[in-house]
Each structure stands twice: as structure tokens, then as C-alpha cells.
Amino acid sequence: MSWNKISCNRRELQLIGTLNGGQSFRWTHDKDKDEWTGIFSKTVWKLRQIEDYLQYKVIGTLPENSTKSNKNSKQDEKFKKTIESYFRLNLNLLESYKEWSGKDELFKSCCQQFYGIRMLKQExxxxxxxxxxxxxxxxxxxxxxxxxxxxxxxxxxxxxxxxxxxxxxxxxxxxxxxxxxxxxxxxxxxxxxxxxxxxxxxxxxxxxxxxxxxxxxxxxxxxxxxxxxxxxxxxxxxxxxxxxxxxxxxxxxxxxxxxxxxxxxxxxxxxxxxxxxxxxxxxxxxxxxxxxxxxxxxxxxxxxxxxxxxxxxxxxxxxxxxxxxxxxx
Missing domain, CATH: 1.10.340.30 (Hypothetical protein; domain 2)
Incomplete structure (x- = not known):
């Protein structure tokens, strides 16, 4: 399957901090390609970030996750929504970071390097x-x-x-x-x-x-x-x-x-x-x-x-x- 992309500012999502910080234990990082491979929602994914896009590729999924329609667009939309839900991309993290920084000086200093840390929505x-x-x-x-x-x-x-x-x-x-x-x-x-x-x-x-x-x-x-x-x-x-x-x-x-x-x-x-x-x-x-x-x-x-x-x-x-x-x- 080809790469698909979702518009996502790098300050809104940092993959290494989010996927490698002890939330989920089913992600591996290919440092040479800077790609992540992982499993959730009974689907195998590859992820990477290029410019201001989160790119994803579906390597395999169980039949129950496949749409009955022959239209790839419906299948693609379903996978896109799954990714958006998993990373909670509907939430503006820059705004939250700004709010937390205003309440706590330690957070304000930490968030400069550890930007884009998202709370995964897991099963x-x-x-x-x-x-x-x-x-x-x-x-x-x-x-x-x-x-x-x-x-x-x-x-x-x-x-x-x-x-x-x-x-x-x-x-x-x-x-x-x-x-x-x-x-x-x-x-x-x-x-x-x-x-x-x-x-x-x-x-x-x-x-x-x-x-x-x-x-x-x-x-x-x-x-x-x-x-x-x-x-x-x-x-x-x-x-x-x-x-x-x-x-x-x-x-x-x-x-x-x-x-x-x-x-x-x-x-x-x-x-x-x-x-x-x-x-x-x-x-x-x-x-x-x-x-x-x-x-x-x-x-x-x-x-x-x-x-x-x-x-x-x-x-x-x-x-x-x-x-x-x-x-x-």
C-alpha cells in the first residue's frame, strides 16, 4: 500500500517522544529510514514525518477492518480516522502547551525540547x-x-x-x-x-x-x-x-x-x-x-x-x- 499523509505540524506531534516513552510497547524504530512500525487496531502500520505531514502506510489488517466497498477512498478515510483518533489529533496541543507553560516554569523549560508529546488513545x-x-x-x-x-x-x-x-x-x-x-x-x-x-x-x-x-x-x-x-x-x-x-x-x-x-x-x-x-x-x-x-x-x-x-x-x-x-x- 502507498504512503498517505495527514497535515500535522511537527510541533504538534513528536513521534519519538510519543511512541518511545513508555505508553505503548508495540512500536519499533528504523533509524536509517526514520520510520516507525507498529500494531494497533488489529492493523500493522508504518509511520514517518516529512515536513509538516504525518505519513502512514498500512502493511496489513484483519479482514474485519476492511470495508466491503471496492472504493479505496472509503478504506483510506477509515484508516485516516483511526490514525487521527490514536494520536488525538483533534486536540490543539500547542494551545495546551501554552496553557501549561503559563502555570508551571518547569514545564515551560521542558517543553522546548519535548514538544509534541501526545497521549495515545489506546485500546x-x-x-x-x-x-x-x-x-x-x-x-x-x-x-x-x-x-x-x-x-x-x-x-x-x-x-x-x-x-x-x-x-x-x-x-x-x-x-x-x-x-x-x-x-x-x-x-x-x-x-x-x-x-x-x-x-x-x-x-x-x-x-x-x-x-x-x-x-x-x-x-x-x-x-x-x-x-x-x-x-x-x-x-x-x-x-x-x-x-x-x-x-x-x-x-x-x-x-x-x-x-x-x-x-x-x-x-x-x-x-x-x-x-x-x-x-x-x-x-x-x-x-x-x-x-x-x-x-x-x-x-x-x-x-x-x-x-x-x-x-x-x-x-x-x-x-x-x-x-x-x-x-x-
């Missing part, structure tokens, strides 16, 4: 199980686990240049009782149980449609519902709320985010060994008060800037473990 099922894999893990290993899930339980989309690509598996596939033991064999450890058990719970709650009810809820209610699943703590619940349920005020707090907050905003939290539940709430509420209803998105820019992901080996990426619960006296 909840993939988002949830990817972040179960993220617990006490680093980005390269998370990516490996996600690919194992897809290869083992996902539907084959296509093969291209010697690589076979798979869609993310359905909740029903992951809910099967034998999944836990198989994933343990594949090196998932305790996460194997979390994946199978939470998948089974979601099936009982109505499957993928259940996520729509969470999207319609208020943020804190949706977060509470997610935390009823096996292996879903505050941080993972906030990741799902932020990245796939349109609750852009959700703010996942890991040890790295704690360090940003303690060093720059909440000095009384410096020197703490663990992020307690009380600290977790305080940090999130501070940034929600500072940035408003898109606090999670704004803070993602600070996270990318502080992480310096692009200058370090990805194995140095921060641990994304859960905040520790305080012992009851």
Missing part, C-alpha cells in the same frame, strides 16, 4: 494487560512480554519482510484456565496469574464492552472499578484511565514521578523510601490542581523530559512498581 484491553506486564519491569522486557502474548494468543495479521505480525489477543483468549501455566513457562512469573484472573473477571463483567461503562464513569469511580481486578493497583489503574478511557486527569505515580514531584514541587516528600498510598494521592492531587483536567497528559511531558529516554539505554528506564501499602497498626 483498553491491550492497555490493561500491557501494564500488568509493566509491574517491576523495564521497557524492553515489557515489550518482549507483550509480543509473547500476541504471538501465543493473538490472531495473525500478516507477514512482511520476514516478520509475522499478530493482533493483541482478546479477553476471552486470555481468560482460559490454561493461560496461567503457559505464561509461567514463557517467563511471566507472578504476572501470569494476574493476566488470566483479571481476564476471567472482565469476561464475567461483560467483556470488552465493560470498558465503555468505565469510560462513561467519573475518573475516580472508574479507577476504583479497575482496582477490583487481580493485579491492578493504583498506578496501573491510572495508566488505563489516562491512556485508554479518556480520563486525562489520571496521573500514574511511580518512583520516577515521585522523584520529579519531591525535587520540584513537594519538598517535604524528599528522602522517602517508598511511595505510600497517602503520598500517591497527594502527588496526583497536586498536579491535578496545577494543570487541571488534562494533568496526566501534562505530566507525561515532564516524565519524558526527566527520563531522558532518548540518551539512555532503555534498560535504565525506571521501575514501574506499585506504591506500597502502609501496614495497619
Amino acid at each position: 483498553p484491553v491491550e492497555n490493561l494487560f500491557s501494564f500488568i506486564c509493566s509491574q517491576n519491569n523495564h521497557i524492553s522486557r515489557i515489550s518482549s512480554m507483550v509480543e509473547k502474548l500476541c504471538t501465543q494468543y493473538g490472531e495473525e495479521i500478516c507477514s512482511n519482510e520476514g516478520v509475522t505480525y499478530y493482533a493483541f489477543p482478546t479477553v476471552d483468549k486470555l481468560a482460559q484456565p490454561e493461560v496461567e501455566s503457559k505464561l509461567r513457562e514463557l517467563g511471566f512469573g507472578y504476572r501470569a496469574k494476574f493476566i488470566q484472573k483479571s481476564a476471567a473477571q472482565i469476561v464475567e463483567l461483560g467483556g470488552a464492552k465493560w470498558f465503555q461503562t468505565l469510560q462513561d464513569m467519573k475518573y475516580k469511580d472508574a479507577r476504583s472499578e479497575l482496582m477490583k481486578l487481580h493485579g491492578i493497583g493504583p498506578k496501573v489503574a491510572d495508566c488505563i484511565c489516562l491512556m485508554s478511557l479518556d480520563h486525562l486527569e489520571a496521573l500514574p505515580v511511580d518512583t520516577h514521578v515521585y522523584q520529579i514531584a519531591a525535587q520540584n514541587y513537594l519538598p517535604h516528600l524528599r528522602g522517602k523510601k517508598n511511595v505510600t498510598e497517602k503520598m500517591y494521592v497527594e502527588i496526583g492531587d497536586h498536579f491535578r490542581k496545577l494543570y487541571g483536567d488534562m494533568a496526566g497528559w501534562a505530566h507525561t511531558v515532564l516524565f519524558c523530559a526527566d527520563l531522558k529516554k532518548f540518551k539512555q539505554n532503555e534498560n535504565d528506564a525506571p521501575d514501574v512498581s506499585q506504591p506500597k501499602k502502609r501496614k495497619k497498626k
